[in-house]
Amino acid sequence: MGTRLLRRHAKANRSEYPDLVxxxxxxxxxxxxxxxxxxxxxxxxxxxxxxxxxxxxxxxxMTMDGKRDSILYAKDGQNLMTELHQRLGDKGVQLECTxxxxxxxxxxxxxx
Numbered sequence: 001m002g003t004r005l006l007r008r009h010a011k012a013n014r015s016e017y018p019d020l021v022x023x024x025x026x027x028x029x030x031x032x033x034x035x036x037x038x039x040x041x042x043x044x045x046x047x048x049x050x051x052x053x054x055x056x057x058x059x060x061x062m063t064m065d066g067k068r069d070s071i072l073y074a075k076d077g078q079n080l081m082t083e084l085h086q087r088l089g090d091k092g093v094q095l096e097c098t099x100x101x102x103x104x105x106x107x108x109x110x111x112x
Contacts (some may be wrong), residue, residue: 012073017057019077020100023047023070023084023093030066040068043091046070052089056080060109071105 018056025043027036032036047058047070056074077097084095100106 012057014073014103015072015101017055017075018099018101019074019080020098020105021056021072021074021077021080021084022096023072024067024096025093026067027089028066031063032068039091043070043093044087045087050083050090054080054083058104062109071109073100073103073106 023043025040027033027040028098029033032040044061050056051058054074055076056072058072060071061068062071072080074097077099081095081097
């Protein structure tokens with residue numbers, strides 16, 4: 001369990017990425033088991049490969065209470081959700097988007 005904030009984007013031009021997108025996976029139990037780790041790894045790898053192609057930044061990952069949230073900031077969150085659903089829909093990923101041009105969620109995570 002834990003939170004991993006990716007500092008590599010601390011100097012990003014935040015005004016270019018106004019939309020906050022959560023990419024959530026749920027699993028049985030508090031932590032993933034067996035093949036669930038493989039699926040989480042596949043999703044993480046896919047997000048890393050698509051980051052520059054689709055215009056988003058992975059800024060953090062939280063794993064706790066039976067779920068993993070990848071926290072993304074996107075140029076166009078609705079478009080990103082469509083693309084990710086097409087590529088990751090078979091992995092059981094849930095996507096949610098909200099406007100956060102001030103990056104307040106990122107700042108809140110940085111305080112943890």
